[in-house]
Amino acid sequence: MLTRVHALRRLRDLGGGSFAVEVDGPIPPTSPGQFYMLRTEQRWPVQLARPFSLYDRAADGAWGSFLVKPVGEGTRALLDQQPGEGIVLTGPLGRPFPRDVADPVCVAGGVGLAPFLLLAREHRASGRDLRLLFGARSRAGLSGLEDVSAAARVLPSTDDGSFGFRGTVGDLLADLIARGEVRAGETVFCCGPDPMMHAVAALCARHGLRCFLSLETYMACGYGVCNGCTVKVQGPRFAGWPYSRTCMEGPVYEAGELVP
Ligand SMILES: Cc1cc2nc3c(=O)[nH]c(=O)nc-3n(C[C@H](O)[C@H](O)[C@H](O)COP(=O)(O)OP(=O)(O)OC[C@H]3O[C@@H](n4cnc5c(N)ncnc54)[C@H](O)[C@@H]3O)c2cc1C
Ligand code: FES
Structure with missing residues (x-):
């Protein structure tokens, strides 16, 4: 896991109000389902970075993109950036x-x-x-x-x-x-x-x-230190422990592992 500032290349309109937020690399090899914590370098309006799945990545890692739908202040700030401005990425995180x-x-x-x-x-x-x-x-x-x-x-x-x-x-x-x-x-x-x-x-x-x-799941730190992302679980993977941190053992779970 790395934290690094990446320059925004462009916002590509995907329709329906959502955009691909495309940033310069290097983007490390990332498995489908893994995610990054994102925030803008300037004008970030909230306290915590927000989690986003990696949407796309150049085969050589020269760029990567995130599919962002504006739902609140963080996502709107990401979509308010200009090309060349910095986006801070921490990742890749989580279990694919x-x-x-x-x-x-x-x-x-x-x-x-x-x-x-x-x-x-x-x-x-x-x-x-x-x-x-x-x-x-x-x-x-x-x-x-x-x-x-x-x-x-x-x-x-x-x-x-x-x-x-x-x-x-x-x-x-x-x-x-x-x-x-x-x-x-x-x-x-x-x-x-x-x-x-x-x-x-x-x-x-x-x-x-x-x-x-x-x-x-709503996340705070994204890498296992705050316990802000727990879900109730069962099964051998958790060795009897009834809670799991989504950012570490998830975000992907087998459905039967989740306690309704
Ligand atoms: C592993 C992971 C991958 C994600 N990937 C993507 C992605 O690829 N693209 C994308 O657009 N979003 C993705 N999300 C969701 C995104 O991180 C959240 O919607 C984020 O909180 C938006 O930040 P915001 O500051 O704009 O809005 P916030 O202020 O955080 O939220 C706006 C409103 O939505 C509610 N809300 C937001 N997220 C949740 C939640 N998880 N559960 C319940 N209520 C919630 C808030 O209570 C608030 O009312 C992902 C989340 C996770 C955990
Ligand atoms: S978000 Fe902090 S422990 Fe998972």
Whole structure:
């Protein structure tokens, strides 16, 4: 883990109000699902840096980008920077999606798309297209759709039916299961808003699918010192300890490890 100031290269509009915040390297090798703590060097309006999954990275690490949706003061400050201004990055942090799943079914909601572009590129490099179910309320919320469609086999869904399957991305997964296109024993990787992840985890449990969730727990330090990011857990990985720090043992957990 390193903390370093990186110059902003550009903000690339991904539609729906979200941007790829692209910074100069060096960006260290980073596994899909790992994240960085970000803040601006100047004019940072809040006390703590904010966590973001690495969205994209040049193969040689010469640049990297983060998919940022403005929801509060920190994200707005990041999107308010000018090219050449400094963005402070700490990372890579956290535990990525498991590396040994050859053909996962990926399910993304909104900015939950972020970890899957790198994963899609890795899969394509090894000769296999990633299956990605990508949902939002409407077409505008599918920020980054063009990027990921160039790298993966994307099945889009919108709650209002304005693009792709009509319904939630969980409904889309249920539909694929009902049609036998996703079967018991397969593995789902999921990232998105909490209600969507709960629905996907419950669906997977009912149909015998393994399920890994990337949590967007609120974080303070991002590297294990404040205990501000704990979730209740169970299972052998935690050796009987009932809490886990999302920034260290997560953000990716197997669904059954999380205590509702
Ligand atoms: C591992 C990880 C990866 C992430 N990756 C991305 C990413 O790629 N792109 C992206 O846009 N965002 C991502 N996030 C979420 C992002 O870090 C938060 O939304 C961040 O708090 C925004 O900062 P802010 O100062 O703009 O808003 P804040 O002031 O922190 O929050 C604005 C509002 O949203 C609420 N809120 C914010 N985050 C949470 C939360 N996690 N749980 C409950 N309520 C919350 C706050 O209470 C407040 O009402 C990620 C989070 C984690 C933990
Ligand atoms: S955010 Fe501080 S311990 Fe996880």
